[in-house]
Amino acid sequence: MYILFEGIDGCGKSTQIELLKSHFNAVVTKEPGGTKLGVKLREILLHSDVKSKEAELLLFLADRAEHFKEVIEPNLDKYILSDRGFISGIAYAMSGGFDMNFLIELNRFALSGIMPQKVVLFTITKEEAIKRVHTRGELDKIESRGFDYLMQIQDNMLKVVDHLEIETLIVDASKSIEEINKEIINFIGE
Numbered sequence: 001m002y003i004l005f006e007g008i009d010g011c012g013k014s015t016q017i018e019l020l021k022s023h024f025n026a027v028v029t030k031e032p033g034g035t036k037l038g039v040k041l042r043e044i045l046l047h048s049d050v051k052s053k054e055a056e057l058l059l060f061l062a063d064r065a066e067h068f069k070e071v072i073e074p075n076l077d078k079y080i081l082s083d084r085g086f087i088s089g090i091a092y093a094m095s096g097g098f099d100m101n102f103l104i105e106l107n108r109f110a111l112s113g114i115m116p117q118k119v120v121l122f123t124i125t126k127e128e129a130i131k132r133v134h135t136r137g138e139l140d141k142i143e144s145r146g147f148d149y150l151m152q153i154q155d156n157m158l159k160v161v162d163h164l165e166i167e168t169l170i171v172d173a174s175k176s177i178e179e180i181n182k183e184i185i186n187f188i189g190e
């Protein structure tokens with residue numbers, strides 16, 4: 001079962017995946033992933049000053065398609081817990097002005113039509129997100145893009161899951177780590 005964990009920085013994805021990993025004897029992966037092609041694509045995206053936002057989107061999609069072929073597809077008979085994935089991809093591209101339905105179709109193509117079976121989407125308030133990222137000492141990195149922007153990305157993620165017909169658990173990130181862990185185990189175990 002392919003399960004996708006989504007939510008902005010600091011919402012608790014990695015914490016929960018770490019707890020769930022042994023419980024489900026799961027294959028854990030993240031996007032952007034670390035395929036050979038993916039590493040080269042990241043290099044291009046970070047250092048080649050890509051001018052066209054269409055080109056940028058297609059490079060991200062190429063990375064996703066390769067990650068699907070190399071990591072997801074060979075493990076579909078196991079529990080796969082993915083730390084971010086196409087929902088983040090769509091949410092960021094929407095803020096670049098692309099149409100959501102078009103983005104969903106492009107991502108369906110990149111994923112060979114095989115969408116995650118379940119999605120766990122964390123929602124967090126702006127205040128809590130700032131506090132958590134600050135605790136991790138990564139505030140400078142995020143502040144440059146702005147937390148308002150991240151809240152917009154979170155809204156986009158909610159719109160995407162609302163539109164997709166994938167079983168989704170919306171997690172209130174302000175709950176305790178233990179409580180959230182129980183909720184997710186129940187949800188996956190259904």
Ligand code: ADP
Nearest residue numbers: 008009010011012013014015132173175176177
């Ligand atoms: P993400 O992977 O989504 O960016 P993390 O799992 O790294 O988020 O968590 C970000 C920070 O918040 C970490 O310092 C973590 O210990 C803390 N944290 C995670 N879940 C909770 C929670 N439910 N309540 C309070 N703090 C949390």
Ligand code: MG
Nearest residue numbers: 013014015083
């Ligand atoms: Mg993380």
